[in-house]
Amino acid sequence: MHTSRWAWVAPSLLAVIAAVVGLAQPASAATTAGERYVALGDSYSSGVGAGSYLSDSGNCQRSSKAYPSLWAAANAPASFSFTACSGATTSTVKNSQLSPLTSSTTLVSVTAGGNDIGFADVMQTCVLQSEATCVNAVNNAIAQVNNTLPAALTSLYGAIRGRAPQARVVVLGYPRFYQLNGGCIAGLSETERAAINRGGDALNGMLAKQAANAGFTYSSVVDEFTGHEICSGNAWLHSVTVPVSNSYHPTATGHSGGYLPAFRSAA
Numbered sequence: 001m002h003t004s005r006w007a008w009v010a011p012s013l014l015a016v017i018a019a020v021v022g023l024a025q026p027a028s029a030a031t032t033a034g035e036r037y038v039a040l041g042d043s044y045s046s047g048v049g050a051g052s053y054l055s056d057s058g059n060c061q062r063s064s065k066a067y068p069s070l071w072a073a074a075n076a077p078a079s080f081s082f083t084a085c086s087g088a089t090t091s092t093v094k095n096s097q098l099s100p101l102t103s104s105t106t107l108v109s110v111t112a113g114g115n116d117i118g119f120a121d122v123m124q125t126c127v128l129q130s131e132a133t134c135v136n137a138v139n140n141a142i143a144q145v146n147n148t149l150p151a152a153l154t155s156l157y158g159a160i161r162g163r164a165p166q167a168r169v170v171v172l173g174y175p176r177f178y179q180l181n182g183g184c185i186a187g188l189s190e191t192e193r194a195a196i197n198r199g200g201d202a203l204n205g206m207l208a209k210q211a212a213n214a215g216f217t218y219s220s221v222v223d224e225f226t227g228h229e230i231c232s233g234n235a236w237l238h239s240v241t242v243p244v245s246n247s248y249h250p251t252a253t254g255h256s257g258g259y260l261p262a263f264r265s266a267a
Contacts, residue, residue, distance in 0.1 A: 035077035039068030041111035045084035049249030060085035067259035101163035182231030
């Protein structure tokens with residue numbers, strides 16, 4: 001009787017060989033099929049600025065072109081709950097968005113923190129008032145990042161972990177808004193643009209720190225948006241626009257080319 005020359009190889013080793021040469025099922029297919037994904041957060045997760053808002057989302061403006069919707073469409077998770085809402089703070093995420101989280105939840109994404117430090121008010125101040133007033137507003141926001149935001153993030157992250165103890169939680173940051181010395185010939189001064197970028201960097205730094213403290217994964221979007229900031233000539237962010245709520249939010253391309261890859265790499 002003919003005996004295969006592979007008969008002596010242990011089954012476990014054969015499995016390893018199969019995986020190496022590509023015979024085993026791809027891990028991604030096996031992983032995403034059973035995912036139970038919940039998308040939390042503010043307008044940067046709901047998709048304000050991306051258009052194609054879901055009819056049942058009302059003022060939350062959840063978009064079919066936002067990164068959570070795009071990831072779910074591409075990966076067909078076992079379940080997908082999308083509760084992110086425009087204007088959300090860490091407190092409102094904690095108090096009104098966490099109901100889909102359970103011990104069976106396997107994946108969570110969240111953006112929160114920008115509204116806690118008055119992001120919209122800072123941008124309005126910078127657009128409408130003097131350079132000195134703008135810089136002062138940014139500095140006040142940075143003080144909130146350092147002094148009050150850590151406790152708010154700790155509370156939110158603790159609540160997420162309490163409701164979804166087994167989930168991988170991905171905290172996403174915010175884009176850097178401006179390409180300095182770029183192509184803008186009007187609008188804010190370079191000093192104002194640099195101050196706003198500095199404020200964004202401070203916020204992202206705190207998000208990364210608090211995510212690490214909670215055992216969550218922080219995923220920056222700054223690299224993905226580099227070359228696509230306002231004043232770059234190929235912006236994936238709205239500048240001041242109509243409707244005004246879209247201002248300083250990612251476009252649909254900002255979600256597909258920026259946020260989606262950043263989330264996918266960490267999910």
